[in-house]
Amino acid sequence: MTAPSGRRAQDLYRRYMAAAKAYRGHAVACTACGYTGPGPACPAGKRLFESLSVLQLAYISGLP
Ligand SMILES: [Zn+2]
Known part of the structure; x- marks a missing residue:
């Protein structure tokens, strides 16, 4: 995969990584979701997972 260039791509990448980190952080701490589980299982986890997916x-x- 080629590294994205441009300010917009970098900003998007930062937000994407932040969302991934937020979801991982939740999933590790949440007994319903679980980091290795099939996916988000609580409302908060679903919200975090949804923004991560988007x-x-x-x-x-956006990659070339
Ligand atoms: Zn959860």
């Missing part, structure tokens, strides 16, 4: 898709589709 940013991930935006980041991937």
